[in-house]
Amino acid sequence: QQQVKQSPQSLIVQKGGISIINCAYENTAFDYFPWYQQFPGKGPALLIAIRPDVSEKKEGRFTISFNKSAKQFSLHIMDSQPGDSATYFCAAKKGGYNKLIFGAGTRLAVHP
């Protein structure tokens, strides 16, 4: 119940295309769902986050879609650019202490 399942493991998208990464969870007590972007050799950086009372959140080219009934959420990267090539992690938080459960990550490659 504590797992967050992320797919696909890797993704190749052409420049200008849409990148879509999906995550699913079991625990309905999760109350915060962030996405992190990580470049090789660097620490993850928060990209965008959503709470379960909202179905969609958009920040620039990045959008989170959240389906509470299906216990799924996804990251959409519009107009994908080579600079977006990185590993993306979804995560979920339950309760206090801000403990995050991370998905296994998706390695995105955007080809020019």
Place this chain on the structure above:
Amino acid sequence: SQTIHQWPATLVQPVGSPLSLECTVEGTSNPNLYWYRQAAGRGLQLLFYSVGIGQISSEVPQNLSASRPQDRQFILSSKKLLLSDSGFYLCAWSSLGLAGTDTQYFGPGTRLTVL
């Protein structure tokens, strides 16, 4: 603004040697602190978290330990390293005091190779 530091950036240690990784946070008080390990090409595994000085919670049984001697200092240690301890170690902080945020902010990481 808040910043988080980790050192060393890279470390190569022989099996059986001790380990000490340090993490410090600037620009905030009473942060929650976290240690994660990331194996090559894998996700992040929470190792320890701390909500205050001397308060450490372990998430997985292992060869490692953590300590928080000061409010903004978090240390990851081992008495005898194993080959399986190799990985990318990340420290993170968060603050429940900041309204409307549950964000964890990560440091630059330490790449540990045990030979």
